[in-house]
Amino acid sequence: xxxxxxxxxSFLTGGAAAIGGAALALGGRxxxxxxxxxxxxxxxxxxxxxxxxxxxxxxxxxxPQAFASFVALDLRSDVDHDALVRLMRIWTDDIERLSQxxxxxxxxxxxxxxxxxxxxxxxxxxxxVFRAAGLERLAPAWLRPLPAFTVDRLEDRWxxxxxxxxxxxxxxxTVAHAVRxxxxxxxxFVTVRWLQRGFRSTPGSTPPGTTMRNLMGQVDGTRNPDLxxxxxxxxxxxxxxxxxxxxxxxxxxxxxMNLDTWDELDRDGREKAVGRRLxxxxxxxxxxxxxxxxxxxxxxxxxxxxxxxxxxxRARDDEHPEQRFLRRGYNYDEAPAPxxxxxxxxxxxxxxxxxxxxxxPIQRRLDELDLxxxxxxxxxxxxxxxxxxxxxxEYLGQRLLxx
Amino acid sequence: xxxxxxxxxSFLTGGAAAIGGAALALGGRxxxxxxxxxxxxxxxxxxxxxxxxxxxxxxxxxxPQAFASFVALDLRSDVDHDALVRLMRIWTDDIERLSQxxxxxxxxxxxxxxxxxxxxxxxxxxxxVFRAAGLERLAPAWLRPLPAFTVDRLEDRWxxxxxxxxxxxxxxxTVAHAVRxxxxxxxxFVTVRWLQRGFRSTPGSTPPGTTMRNLMGQVDGTRNPDLxxxxxxxxxxxxxxxxxxxxxxxxxxxxxMNLDTWDELDRDGREKAVGRRLxxxxxxxxxxxxxxxxxxxxxxxxxxxxxxxxxxxRARDDEHPEQRFLRRGYNYDEAPAPxxxxxxxxxxxxxxxxxxxxxxPIQRRLDELDLxxxxxxxxxxxxxxxxxxxxxxEYLGQRLLxx
Numbered sequence: 001x002x003x004x005x006x007x008x009x010s011f012l013t014g015g016a017a018a019i020g021g022a023a024l025a026l027g028g029r030x031x032x033x034x035x036x037x038x039x040x041x042x043x044x045x046x047x048x049x050x051x052x053x054x055x056x057x058x059x060x061x062x063x064p065q066a067f068a069s070f071v072a073l074d075l076r077s078d079v080d081h082d083a084l085v086r087l088m089r090i091w092t093d094d095i096e097r098l099s100q101x102x103x104x105x106x107x108x109x110x111x112x113x114x115x116x117x118x119x120x121x122x123x124x125x126x127x128x129v130f131r132a133a134g135l136e137r138l139a140p141a142w143l144r145p146l147p148a149f150t151v152d153r154l155e156d157r158w159x160x161x162x163x164x165x166x167x168x169x170x171x172x173x174t175v176a177h178a179v180r181x182x183x184x185x186x187x188x189f190v191t192v193r194w195l196q197r198g199f200r201s202t203p204g205s206t207p208p209g210t211t212m213r214n215l216m217g218q219v220d221g222t223r224n225p226d227l228x229x230x231x232x233x234x235x236x237x238x239x240x241x242x243x244x245x246x247x248x249x250x251x252x253x254x255x256x257m258n259l260d261t262w263d264e265l266d267r268d269g270r271e272k273a274v275g276r277r278l279x280x281x282x283x284x285x286x287x288x289x290x291x292x293x294x295x296x297x298x299x300x301x302x303x304x305x306x307x308x309x310x311x312x313x314r315a316r317d318d319e320h321p322e323q324r325f326l327r328r329g330y331n332y333d334e335a336p337a338p339x340x341x342x343x344x345x346x347x348x349x350x351x352x353x354x355x356x357x358x359x360x361p362i363q364r365r366l367d368e369l370d371l372x373x374x375x376x377x378x379x380x381x382x383x384x385x386x387x388x389x390x391x392x393x394e395y396l397g398q399r400l401l402x403x
Numbered sequence: 404x405x406x407x408x409x410x411x412x413s414f415l416t417g418g419a420a421a422i423g424g425a426a427l428a429l430g431g432r433x434x435x436x437x438x439x440x441x442x443x444x445x446x447x448x449x450x451x452x453x454x455x456x457x458x459x460x461x462x463x464x465x466x467p468q469a470f471a472s473f474v475a476l477d478l479r480s481d482v483d484h485d486a487l488v489r490l491m492r493i494w495t496d497d498i499e500r501l502s503q504x505x506x507x508x509x510x511x512x513x514x515x516x517x518x519x520x521x522x523x524x525x526x527x528x529x530x531x532v533f534r535a536a537g538l539e540r541l542a543p544a545w546l547r548p549l550p551a552f553t554v555d556r557l558e559d560r561w562x563x564x565x566x567x568x569x570x571x572x573x574x575x576x577t578v579a580h581a582v583r584x585x586x587x588x589x590x591x592f593v594t595v596r597w598l599q600r601g602f603r604s605t606p607g608s609t610p611p612g613t614t615m616r617n618l619m620g621q622v623d624g625t626r627n628p629d630l631x632x633x634x635x636x637x638x639x640x641x642x643x644x645x646x647x648x649x650x651x652x653x654x655x656x657x658x659x660m661n662l663d664t665w666d667e668l669d670r671d672g673r674e675k676a677v678g679r680r681l682x683x684x685x686x687x688x689x690x691x692x693x694x695x696x697x698x699x700x701x702x703x704x705x706x707x708x709x710x711x712x713x714x715x716x717r718a719r720d721d722e723h724p725e726q727r728f729l730r731r732g733y734n735y736d737e738a739p740a741p742x743x744x745x746x747x748x749x750x751x752x753x754x755x756x757x758x759x760x761x762x763x764p765i766q767r768r769l770d771e772l773d774l775x776x777x778x779x780x781x782x783x784x785x786x787x788x789x790x791x792x793x794x795x796x797e798y799l800g801q802r803l804l805x806x
Contacts, residue, residue: 040443045607066575066605108666109620111682117608172469172602176618176736180662180745187744195738199575202469202605204448205520215579217512259583263511279514333579335598341590342583 045170045203046115052099055238055246057389057396059122060326060351061227064212065168067175068198068330070252070347071183072161072382073190074128081133085401087189088123092395094185095121098178107181117171119178123396124250124384128162133401138243142355143385146251149367151378158254158380161193166250166349170203194380196254198330198347211281211289214331215344216257216375218274219281221327222289223316233358234326234351236388242399246388249355251325253348254332254380260341262375273371275310283312309371315362323361325352345376355383448573448606449518455502458641458649460792460799462525463729463754464630467615468571470578471601471733473655473750474586475564475785476593477531484536488804490592491526495798497588498524501581510584520574522581526799527653527787531565536804541646545758546788549654552770554781561657561783564596569653569752573606597783599657601733601750614684614692617734618747619660619778621677622684624730625692626719636761637729637754639791645802649791652758654728656751657735657783663744665778676774678713686715712774718765726764728755748779758786 041047050058079087094104099119103110130139145160165182169175175197183192200212214220225233236244262270267278275293276283283293285305293312297305306313317323327350334343352358366373387397444450453461482490497507502522506513533542548563568585572578578600586595603615617623628636639647665673670681678696679686686696688708696715700708709716720726730753737746755761769776790800 040607042610043608045605046609109618112616112618112620115604115608117605171605171608172736173604173616173618173734174608176734176747179736180618180747183744184666191742192739192744197736197738201518201576202448202520202574204443204606205446205518205574205577206449207445213515213576215512215515215576215583217514263587331576331579333575333582333600335600336595339594341586341595344579344583 043115046117046174047101048118048170049100049116050118050120052096052120052390053392054389055391056235056248057122057246057386058099059120059166059168060234060248060328060386062118062120062168064200064328064330065118065120066170066200066202067172068166068168068347068349069175069179070196070198070349071165071167071179072193072195073163073165073183073186074193075132075162075190076188079132079189081135081401083189084129084133084397085395087186088397088401089395090185091121091123091182092390094182095123095396096390098181104181104185106185109177112173112177113181115171115174117169117174119167119169119174121178121182122166122168122250122386124164124166124386125397126160126162126164126382126384129385135243135400135403138400138403140249140354140385142249143383146355146363146381146383147360149363149378151367151373152381153377153379154381155379158194158196158382160382161384163190164250164252164382164384172199196252196332196347196380198332200330212329212331214257214329214346215333216259216262216270217278219276219289220346221329222276222281223324224327225324227326232353233322233324234353236353241403243403244388245399247400248351248353248386250384250386251348251350251352251355251359252380252382252384253350253378254345255348256343256345256377256379258375258377259344265375272307272310273374275306275312307371309369311366311370311372314365314368314370317361317365320361323358325350325358325362345379351386446518449520449577450504451521451573452503452519453521453523455499455523455793456795457792458794459638459651460525460649460789461502462523462569462571463637463651463731463789465521465523465571467603467731467733468521468523469573469603469605470575471569471571471750471752472578472582473599473601473752474568474570474582475596475598476566476568476586476589477596478535478565478593479591482535482592484538484804486592487532487536487800488798490589491800491804492798493588494524494526494585495793497585498526498799499793501584507584507588509588512580515576515580516584518574518577520572520577522570522572522577524581524585525569525571525653525789527567527569527789528800529563529565529567529785529787533788538646538803538806541803541806543652543757543788545652546786549758549766549784549786550763552766552781554770554776555784556780556782557784558782561597561599561785563785564787566593567653567655567785567787575602599655599735599750599783601735603733615732615734617660617732617749618662618736619665619673620681622679622681622692623749624732625679625684626727627730628727630729635756636725636727637756639756644806646806647791648802650803651754651756651789653787653789654751654753654755654758654762655783655785655787656753656781657748658751659746659748659780659782661778661780662747668778675710675713676777678709678715710774712772714769714773714775717768717771717773720764720768723764726761728753728761728765748782754789
């Protein structure tokens with residue numbers, strides 16, 4: 001019976017499951033008025049939670065929730081080390097409660113706080129936090145704006161920031177409420193610089209484990225590392241210094257898609273531009289999404305099947321396997337500008353242990369030659385240090401701020 | 404066994420359900436490698452569909468999907484009756500296919516069209532459609548901008564429109580893709596005037612049948628009519644003229660919420676302003692959400708429990724039971740303006756048979772005296788005629804356009 005129970009439980013999407021009448025399946029009396037089988041609770045999506053406490057922050061290796069808001073904030077001029085500690089204490093308490101479905105103390109809409117929906121809030125720091133805290137000596141060398149790329153058309157309204165909140169949940173009302181509460185509780189410390197809202201598929205919309213599609217129709221994010229096998233691609237080791245243990249970095253690039261010109265390209269041209277099939281996401285040299293692209297394969301004419309300019313070739317350098325990172329992107333779709341049909345794109349959010357050695361070389365290669373550049377334009381860019389998580393009794397950022 | 408099967412099916416949220424090993428529950432052999440119980444398909448939310456064909460359009464009495472985009476379009480100057488017919492033929496084919504999860508003919512991202520997620524697209528007409536079609540004689544008298552209310556602070560960027568598309572689905576990628584395709588296919592006929600994106604709770608976030616909450620934390624939309632009992636509140640009769648049969652009207656009001664000043668109000672003050680409890684949504688004179696408010700009940704001091712200025716009292720006129728309509732609203736939450744903490748509100752979308760006799764009198768009363776006016780401001784307003792649906796072989800709007 002336990003194995004059966006496990007099988008059933010593994011099918012349930014949420015944490016809560018009403019187990020009823022399991023004995024029936026073993027040949028017990030049929031009591032028709034009882035629900036004879038375990039079913040997901042009707043609010044399983046809303047009541048599921050993610051763990052907040054730990055040496056690493058949640059929201060990085062967490063299976064991506066359906067919705068995300070990225071909020072960049074600027075520190076007010078009088079914020080110093082002590083003020084940062086106060087802010088982090090407030091946010092730690094808020095985030096812990098919200099993520100567990102318990103309304104924070106200052107929550108004026110506690111009913112909106114009762115649907116955690118796997119909420120995670122991930123806090124990141126720009127260079128200004130290290131300056132304000134008097135900890136410039138601890139700021140990683142890569143914590144600065146990315147080098148300029150020729151494809152960039154950056155707009156200042158989507159760039160940089162002193163602090164970032166990545167707020168993710170499987171319910172958009174939950175995200176809106178958490179953002180409002182966290183910004184409100186920080187109003188004496190920070191002002192809002194920019195806010196980007198994104199989405200993926202709804203839970204239950206596609207089978208679990210399906211890689212998301214972006215609004216160009218591509219399977220997006222296939223080649224994510226397995227952090228169980230290669231945690232060092234994202235995380236500073238648990239045994240690193242207090243300032244670094246469990247930390248990582250977040251790059252947020254806002255990538256506009258020119259769907260009007262993309263529409264002019266036929267299906268074959270689109271697949272050649274990426275090097276993958278549109279239907280399955282498989283490389284043009286393979287059959288399944290996760291097949292490894294064969295960059296040397298040639299067709300009957302002796303040309304490489306995956307073209308020199310294809311995105312998968314340019315994004316990949318098998319001689320430098322460290323040049324990989326965790327992608328955790330979200331689609332955006334806003335009201336079109338006057339005369340336009342749409343305003344769509346991708347919030348390209350990536351996590352990596354070191355921006356300079358992992359992220360920048362790939363972007364340089366893509367900047368030099370990547371056919372996708374024809375239809376995509378980076379219009380925003382920001383880099384943040386993501387401090388380690390709060391273990392029991394700690395506040396977020398404590399090990400760094402007390403270093 | 405059939406009854407058991409029915410019970411199980413009624414639990415499933417989507418249309419598709421994998422029925423396996425039902426015999427087990429009746430005492431059959433335990434085949435452990437088979438999934439012994441019927442479970443919702445893992446993509447049940449994405450594969451569920453709503454019927455497109457019928458004398459009434461879908462998206463009105465349809466149980467509200469989680470996401471909506473309202474797109475107002477303006478006709479290009481050369482659009483005449485014939486052009487409108489062509490546009491409606493194109494859209495009818497597109498909408499029927501999208502709503503059934505079959506990619507339209509001109510769909511350049513067919514994979515995004517394969518997740519219907521209960522998609523509905525509801526088409527409405529402003530006065531300009533009747534003019535362009537030479538059918539002004541058939542335009543309802545109420546088809547014009549609402550009278551000016553003193554609480555209004557309308558911004559032209561959210562007002563009016565010649566045509567509206569209400570695009571709803573349980574997956575936001577589905578909505579984005581449908582909007583893009585429908586606008587693209589209409590580009591020679593129309594330009595985008597405004598687009599408003601809204602959300603409710605994700606499927607599975609709250610138990611089925613739960614009334615949505617707005618971003619002020621209130622249960623919002625309790626008093627919706629039962630269209631099975633009172634269809635005439637929304638629909639023109641099936642036996643009406645061809646131009647009217649199965650038609651209705653859509654009012655879209657964009658209501659900004661001033662959450663900063665709302666935050667200054669305590670819980671008791673908030674409940675008095677609305678006349679309902681924040682936790683359950685019950686009227687202050689009742690225990691449950693759907694209890695009828697007792698407007699005459701007095702407290703120990705002889706004062707009415709539901710105050711003279713309370714929203715539920717002002718919105719209600721029991722002497723004029725025809726002054727009701729169907730609310731089908733969505734929350735919005737946008738990036739805040741510089742210096743602001745948030746930009747949130749409600750896309751207040753209502754359906755009614757007659758705008759002048761059902762919608763306007765209520766708004767007049769609320770305009771005169773409604774405490775909620777302190778924290779809510781209408782910033783956009785539009786009124787549309789929603790033609791009857793397309794029966795088999797018809798295109799949307801056909802019975803009107805050929806009248």
